[in-house]
Amino acid sequence: xxxxxxxNNEVLGAIEAAKEKPxxxxxxxxxxxxQINDLLRENKALLENIKVLDAPDVVSMDDSPTDTFKSKxxxxxxxxxxxxxxxxxxxxxSAGNTGAFTTNSILKLGRxxxxxxxxxxxxxxxxxxxxxxxxVGAFVDCRPNHLYEFGVMGSxxxxxxxxxxxxxxGLLSVGEEKSKGNEVTIDAYKLLENSxxxxxxxxxxxxxxxxxxxxxxxDGFVGNILLKFAESFVWLMKSKLTHMANExxxxxxWVGLISKTMKNVVGGFDYQKYGGVPLLGVNGVCIVGHGKxxxxxxxxxxxxxxxxxxxxxxxxIEEYLKSNPLN
Amino acid sequence: xxxxxxxNNEVLGAIEAAKEKPxxxxxxxxxxxxQINDLLRENKALLENIKVLDAPDVVSMDDSPTDTFKSKxxxxxxxxxxxxxxxxxxxxxSAGNTGAFTTNSILKLGRxxxxxxxxxxxxxxxxxxxxxxxxVGAFVDCRPNHLYEFGVMGSxxxxxxxxxxxxxxGLLSVGEEKSKGNEVTIDAYKLLENSxxxxxxxxxxxxxxxxxxxxxxxDGFVGNILLKFAESFVWLMKSKLTHMANExxxxxxWVGLISKTMKNVVGGFDYQKYGGVPLLGVNGVCIVGHGKxxxxxxxxxxxxxxxxxxxxxxxxIEEYLKSNPLN
Numbered sequence: 306x307x308x309x310x311x312x313n314n315e316v317l318g319a320i321e322a323a324k325e326k327p328x329x330x331x332x333x334x335x336x337x338x339x340q341i342n343d344l345l346r347e348n349k350a351l352l353e354n355i356k357v358l359d360a361p362d363v364v365s366m367d368d369s370p371t372d373t374f375k376s377k378x379x380x381x382x383x384x385x386x387x388x389x390x391x392x393x394x395x396x397x398x399s400a401g402n403t404g405a406f407t408t409n410s411i412l413k414l415g416r417x418x419x420x421x422x423x424x425x426x427x428x429x430x431x432x433x434x435x436x437x438x439x440x441v442g443a444f445v446d447c448r449p450n451h452l453y454e455f456g457v458m459g460s461x462x463x464x465x466x467x468x469x470x471x472x473x474x475g476l477l478s479v480g481e482e483k484s485k486g487n488e489v490t491i492d493a494y495k496l497l498e499n500s501x502x503x504x505x506x507x508x509x510x511x512x513x514x515x516x517x518x519x520x521x522x523x524d525g526f527v528g529n530i531l532l533k534f535a536e537s538f539v540w541l542m543k544s545k546l547t548h549m550a551n552e553x554x555x556x557x558x559w560v561g562l563i564s565k566t567m568k569n570v571v572g573g574f575d576y577q578k579y580g581g582v583p584l585l586g587v588n589g590v591c592i593v594g595h596g597k598x599x600x601x602x603x604x605x606x607x608x609x610x611x612x613x614x615x616x617x618x619x620x621x622i623e624e625y626l627k628s629n630p631l632n
Numbered sequence: 633x634x635x636x637x638x639x640n641n642e643v644l645g646a647i648e649a650a651k652e653k654p655x656x657x658x659x660x661x662x663x664x665x666x667q668i669n670d671l672l673r674e675n676k677a678l679l680e681n682i683k684v685l686d687a688p689d690v691v692s693m694d695d696s697p698t699d700t701f702k703s704k705x706x707x708x709x710x711x712x713x714x715x716x717x718x719x720x721x722x723x724x725x726s727a728g729n730t731g732a733f734t735t736n737s738i739l740k741l742g743r744x745x746x747x748x749x750x751x752x753x754x755x756x757x758x759x760x761x762x763x764x765x766x767x768v769g770a771f772v773d774c775r776p777n778h779l780y781e782f783g784v785m786g787s788x789x790x791x792x793x794x795x796x797x798x799x800x801x802g803l804l805s806v807g808e809e810k811s812k813g814n815e816v817t818i819d820a821y822k823l824l825e826n827s828x829x830x831x832x833x834x835x836x837x838x839x840x841x842x843x844x845x846x847x848x849x850x851d852g853f854v855g856n857i858l859l860k861f862a863e864s865f866v867w868l869m870k871s872k873l874t875h876m877a878n879e880x881x882x883x884x885x886w887v888g889l890i891s892k893t894m895k896n897v898v899g900g901f902d903y904q905k906y907g908g909v910p911l912l913g914v915n916g917v918c919i920v921g922h923g924k925x926x927x928x929x930x931x932x933x934x935x936x937x938x939x940x941x942x943x944x945x946x947x948x949i950e951e952y953l954k955s956n957p958l959n
Contacts, residue, residue, distance in 0.1 A: 431868075432868060432871055442806060445806060445813065445814040446814050446815055477857060478853075478857075479769060479772060479852070479853055479856040479857065486772065486853070487772040487773050487851075487853045488773055490853075509856075509857070509860050510856065510857035510858060510859065510860030510861035510862075510863075510864065511860035511861065511863060511864040511867075512864075513861060513864065514861075514864050514865060514867070514868040515864065515867075515868075523857075524814075525806070526805075526806055526813070526814045526817075526854070527853070527854055527857060529806040529836075529837065530804060530805075530806065530836070530837035530850075530854060530858065531837060531857065531858065531861060532837065533836050533837030533838040534837035534838065534840060534841075534858060534861070534862070535837075535861070535865070536837075536838060537837065537838040537839075537840065537841050537842065538841060538862070538865050540838075540841070540842075541758075541759060541841040541842075544759055
């Protein structure tokens with residue numbers, strides 16, 4: 306209920322998913338019952354594999370992530386996470402307040418044994434394909450062992466979900482040499498180097514889009530700034546092109562064509578196509594979506610959650626950490 | 633001598649600068665004397681205000697920044713910095729090894745009284761004009777007081793050189809609220825908030841290119857990664873467009889036109905047009921250039937150094953820090 310276009314896009318996306326996989330998916334829509342039922346009726350989608358569960362409260366985008374856990378126990382977000390906790394569903398997706406969803410999921414579901422800190426990974430396009438940036442904002446101050454854990458979780462995720470054999474892991478730093486970096490990354494380098502992960506060493510800011518590694522590790526402070534910067538880069542281009550378009554009719558035509566090409570080129574930064582990003586390390590499957598998620602994005606988030614469940618990502622993470630403890 | 637096109641571009645840029653300002657500039661070209669003299673003769677530029685000083689050694693791009701200070705005392709870099717130390721010249725510019733130039737300048741010239749750590753500022757284009765990102769790689773681990781100093785130095789630089797009245801200072805973080813950030817930025821927020829600087833609060837990764845502030849403060853780890861990422865973003869666009877061009881002749885034509893437009897749009901990231909970036913906080917005027925600096929970039933670096941000298945930037949920084957000590 307907390308997404309920018311809720312519950313409309315959420316319901317439409319769920320209908321598409323339910324229709325596409327009638328035999329394998331059962332979807333609970335959690336939120337204001339009458340609104341949701343109206344939408345289902347309007348779309349002639351009173352399907353057997355869609356159930357509606359009433360939750361009167363809504364976590365807004367402005368709510369403090371830590372408060373809603375107690376202040377809004379009957380929010381759609383909390384009720385939905387509870388379904389996972391009570392083993393009534395296998396996973397939960399949300400396009401609402403990311404901070405609140407992350408915090409509430411961690412507090413309610415706990416962490417996978419062996420994980421010190423969960424992480425939000427963001428997928429981004431590279432010259433060679435797709436890479437995962439961990440962390441992009443779950444925790445700003447990280448210790449070296451957290452970066453190692455991000456490497457483990459990212460590796461499991463990219464090999465199982467994106468079918469990359471032995472994903473290459475790079476540690477984001479300011480130079481290639483192992484002596485380059487800040488205190489945390491220099492120590493994290495040593496942990497990664499001595500691990501069984503496919504660690505290729507430090508990667509620099511300029512290596513990300515070149516696809517030098519399949520996974521890029523950094524703390525949530527750096528990751529969040531980078532991700533928002535990348536999104537705004539696309540924004541700046543569009544803003545400058547619009548400015549040029551205002552200079553005349555022919556230019557307007559011209560800029561329209563360029564914008565279309567640009568969308569092809571940088572469209573990969575539109576993470577809706579990946580169907581949300583995983584909150585890794587939480588003891589339950591949680592998919593984080595953009596507030597502006599389209600019905601298509603919602604559908605893809607549902608499929609992504611299903612995939613994480615069927616491929617037992619969390620179990621694989623737990624087993625890896627158990628078999629490869631840090632000394 | 634250590635630049636990628638040295639000494640050719642350096643000599644050509646110096647000739648242009650010397651010709652343009654015959655009465656106010658006196659330029660010392662430091663390096664392999666015979667090579668430099670040959671170039672001056674070839675270009676018919678045996679000018680009165682260009683002098684040549686022999687230095688047999690060259691600091692290469694691969695040399696360790698900290699070693700060259702001792703291992704190559706007669707490098708063009710060291711001899712040139714010595715001229716500043718001995719008050720024989722007012723400033724020094726280099727397109728050589730940035731790390732070595734920074735380290736050697738700080739070690740040899742010392743810091744401006746009151747400055748704990750010098751900083752390299754990078755200028756970048758915004759939707760509203762030009763902004764300064766401090767630090768972009770001089771020091772990776774910063775304390776809160778260093779970020780405050782970067783604010784002071786950036787403010788003096790942007791007001792004197794870029795003529796921005798009371799430049800707006802933003803602290804790079806992961807949210808607008810003062811409680812958002814990592815340990816260092818949360819404490820730096822308090823220092824900046826209580827200072828006389830025009831501090832507008834935290835800025836996010838998405839605010840940089842929008843021009844929300846004239847100066848963006850961060851540690852060298854984050855700044856270096858951001859700067860290199862931005863440069864590579866432009867690279868990725870070009871790479872994808874080239875790929876598209878290979879698909880056919882009409883597309884080739886089309887991509888050529890787009891590339892030209894793109895250059896207009898993101899050309900601002902080509903920092904050569906600013907003529908290098910200042911190493912602020914060092915007790916002497918030092919301008920850091922790109923290894924691939926063109927003659928035009930070299931000329932602009934010389935003019936930039938002259939401007940920093942004539943506007944007494946370092947004196948202004950010293951006086952500000954003296955009048956506004958941190959409690």
